[in-house]
Structure formats: C-alpha cells, structure tokens
Amino acid sequence: MPEMPEVEQVRISLLPQIKGKKIVKAEVRLPRMILHPSVPEFITGVEGRTVTDVRRKGKYLTLLLDNGQYIMAHLRMTGALLVTSREAPEPSFAKIRFTLTDGLDLWFTDIRTFGTMCLCGGSDPWTDKGYASLGPEPLSAVFTEDYLLQRVKKSHQMIKCFLLDQHKIAGLGNIYADEALAAADIRPTRYTDRLTKKQVHALYEAVNQVIAQGLRNHGTTFRDYQDADGHMGNNRDFLLVYGRKGQPCTKCGAELKQIKVGGRGSVYCPRCQK
C-alpha cells in the first residue's frame, strides 16, 4: 500500500513525464472516485489545463494546474498513477484517463477502487478535510522530538494507533508504523502516555529512519504498488517485521508474532519490543 515513501516515488517519477503537458481530455470510468466537484465539472475543469508541478503532502499527491487549481489524488491501498504512450496497451484496472499532449496518457488505476481524486483551489473554497488536518511529516522541520513528546504525553492511546493517525503524523501507514516500532523496540500495544522519554527519543529517530530508508529504496513493493514508470521499490528486502510473521527476529532470533491493534495486523518481536 502506498505510504509516504511510495507516494513520493510516484511524485518523482511522475513529475518529469507530465510537467508542461496539457490535459486534452479526461475520462472518468468510475464516477465515485471523484470526491469533488461533480464529475462533469471535474472533467470540464481539467480539460485544456496544463500541469505545472506535482507535489506531495503526507500520502496526498497534487497536480498543480496553470489556472491555480489542482487535482488532488489519494491512492489509498491499490491506486497507482501511470504514464503510457498512446501506442502502449491500456493498463489494467484503469479508472480515470487523462489524455495528454505529446502522445501520452496519464492513468489512475486502482484494483480495490478506494482511491480518490478531486479538483480544488482557485476560487473554489471546498477543501478536503483529511488533507487540511494533516499533521507534520517525518523528516520535516516541524516534526521535532519535542512535538512528538508533547503529543504522546497528552494522548492516551496505543502507540500503533497513534502512528497511523494522519492528524498526528502525516505519511505513516501499516508498514512503516510497524517498522518504526520494531526499530525503536516498542510494542505496538504500548500506551503513548506510558512511553519513557528515552523511548520517545528512540521512536522519533526510528520514524525518521524508516521513512528515510523507504525513500532511499524507492518505496516498499508488496503486491500492488508501482511508480509512474511501472517500477517497484526494493525496500521490502530491508523490512524488520512487516510481512515476516512467524519468521525469526533479525536482531534476537525470536519468532515474530502478529496481533490486531486497532483492526490492523501488527507484527512485532515479543522479545525485543517492550
């Protein structure tokens, strides 16, 4: 599932391919993926516009247009943005097609169809609530150890749930949350207000470290994630716990366990993580 490093990899691969290209035509094959405005307004709003930049915040991607508006996309679990040449076969699970200049197509594909798109900005006051309330991103100047300490202290919640809450930290999903907890030797079920200062320090470092490593490795590919060139990331080879239930802990050799925390599968080492 695309989390911050995967979405960033999509952004990086997408930008040089679509920057300066004009959207000649938009085709929405699954109307409910368009959150705002109506599908006809979305189509007429983007047709004729040129993409000037591609940005990312948390797991959201924004395609800036030359009139100040922007297309915002969330890939959720299985969404992908792909660029193909006109002669290439249509990608599988294509849900939205943007015909671009220079013989290119930008596709929003999605197997499970939880992905969303919207058109906003300009004189349109509508905002995506999730986007508007995003917390600071790992590796950013506003994500400080003191910020984490303060948020953790005033919250009473299992740390795994805390890490997945995009209002508190933007960009972590199930993979990187489990990885950060493993790197910091903290159990997913530990309550935030019971973390020691030392643990908060370790967690702060771990969150930044696992995200940086994910970015360096062009993301983690399990099943569905690929970037705009159709490439996979290789961070999977470096994972400590995610997807490794029943296998030995890379640090101590104990068998990794899987439990449910907040409805999410959570893999951890019962010996290392406290």
Add this chain to the structure above:
DNA sequence: CCGTCCTCCTGGCCGC
C-alpha cells in the same frame, strides 16, 4: 478524546 465496529472493494490465498 478514545475504542470498536462498520463501510467501501477485489485479487489472492487457503482448505476442502
């Protein structure tokens, strides 16, 4: 504020 449950969805995998 927090937890739990539900919803959206379908490919992949397991057991029979």
Add this chain to the structure above:
DNA sequence: TGCGGCCAGGAGGACG
C-alpha cells in the same frame, strides 16, 4: 479444478 470464505487495509463515520 473450482468454489466458498476469508484476508489485506486508509480513512471516515456512527456510536458508546
């Protein structure tokens, strides 16, 4: 081989 059933999970909403 084929089929039923379950799982994966990001986010938002209802409810206690």
